[in-house]
Amino acid sequence: MPIPALDEHGLLPAGVHDCTLEEVRLRFGRFQGSDVRGRLFARLAELLSELMRSELVASVVVDGSFVTAKPSPNDVDLLIVLKADHDWTADLGAFDYGLVSSTRMRRRFGFDVLVAEDGSRLYQRFVKFFSGNRENPTAAKGVLRIRL
Secondary structure, eight states: OOOOOOOTTSOOOSEEEEEOHHHHHHHHSSOSSSSHHHHHHHHHHHHHHHHHTOSSEEEEEEESGGGSSOSSOOOOEEEEEEOTTOOTTSOOOHHHHHHHOHHHHHHHHOOEEEEEETTSHHHHHHHHHHTOOSSOTTSOOEEEEEEO
C-alpha cells in the first residue's frame, strides 16, 4: 500500500504505514528547494543497507521532520525493531552491537535512534511517543515502517 497523503498540517495521518525504501525516496527523499532531503535519504539508505545484513532486525520505524511536508527537514528519528525471537542471552558480535548502539548511530548517521523488540511494551511505547504531535498534542500523527 502506498504512503498516504499528508494532512492539511503536512503530517502523515495517524497510524503505522508500511512502505518500501523506494516509496520513502519518491515521497520524501527528493530535492525540494535544497539538497537536505537527498542527503538525509542517502544516510537513511546507507543505514538500512547495514541493517539488512543483520539477522537481528525485523523493521525500522521512520519519524522526524523528514516524513513531513517541511522543505528542509532537520532530522530523521528511527526505531530499530528487533525480531521477537532473538535470543537475548546470546552475546552480540561487534557488527550487530554497532547496529543497536544509539550512540554509534547518532555519531555515524546523525539520527536519533531507539531500539525495541517487535511487539513488546517498549515498542508500543516508542511508537506512541513517535506518534505524538508537538504542535497539537491532542492529535496523533503517523509514522512509516520499512520491513527488512
